[in-house]
Amino acid sequence: MKNVFGWLTTLAMLSTLLMADELAEKIRLQNQNVVKAAAHELSKELPKRVDPFTRLTGIDADGVMLIYTFEIDAGPKSDDQIIKEGKERMRRNVMAGVCSTSQRFLKSGIVISYRYISAASKKPLFRFDVAEKDCSTFVH
Numbered sequence: 001m002k003n004v005f006g007w008l009t010t011l012a013m014l015s016t017l018l019m020a021d022e023l024a025e026k027i028r029l030q031n032q033n034v035v036k037a038a039a040h041e042l043s044k045e046l047p048k049r050v051d052p053f054t055r056l057t058g059i060d061a062d063g064v065m066l067i068y069t070f071e072i073d074a075g076p077k078s079d080d081q082i083i084k085e086g087k088e089r090m091r092r093n094v095m096a097g098v099c100s101t102s103q104r105f106l107k108s109g110i111v112i113s114y115r116y117i118s119a120a121s122k123k124p125l126f127r128f129d130v131a132e133k134d135c136s137t138f139v140h
Contacts, residue, residue: 028064031110035061038105055119065111065129073119082118087126090116094128099135106132 039061048056050070058069074082094114102112109132116126 027109031064031108032061034105034108035064035066035110038066054116064109065113066105067113067115070114070116071119072116072125079118079121079123079125083125090126091128095130095134098130102130103135106130106135 039059042059046056046058050056053072053074055071055073056068057071058067060067060069072082072086077085098106098112098114105112111129111131113127113129115124115128117124
């Protein structure tokens with residue numbers, strides 16, 4: 001009798017785990033569809049000037065990651081100068097902006113990625129991936 005109860009308990013636990021896995025998979029697939037739809041809709045108005053030095057040139061989906069691609073045109077500054085002078089400031093601005101305006105996406109498990117490339121060389125300058133957990137540890 002003890003053995004039967006143990007087996008039933010184990011089966012109940014396995015069933016619960018399988019249902020949880022199925023639910024997690026459904027949520028992941030739903031998030032992927034949301035990210036694809038958002039990227040498609042938001043891309044319709046691109047490219048878009050953000051400020052005198054920055055243009056938003058692409059919005060793409062990669063699984064549950066929504067990727068914004070920006071080009072920075074800092075005139076005579078080299079890519080190394082842009083990275084050295086701007087990376088930490090840009091990180092703070094991106095984190096503050098994403099954490100305050102994208103809570104709904106972040107809370108549902110979607111990751112927001114901001115990628116900056118040089119307008120002149122097309123080389124990557126910065127990349128900031130923001131998930132919900134990052135906002136709880138972010139200090140302005």
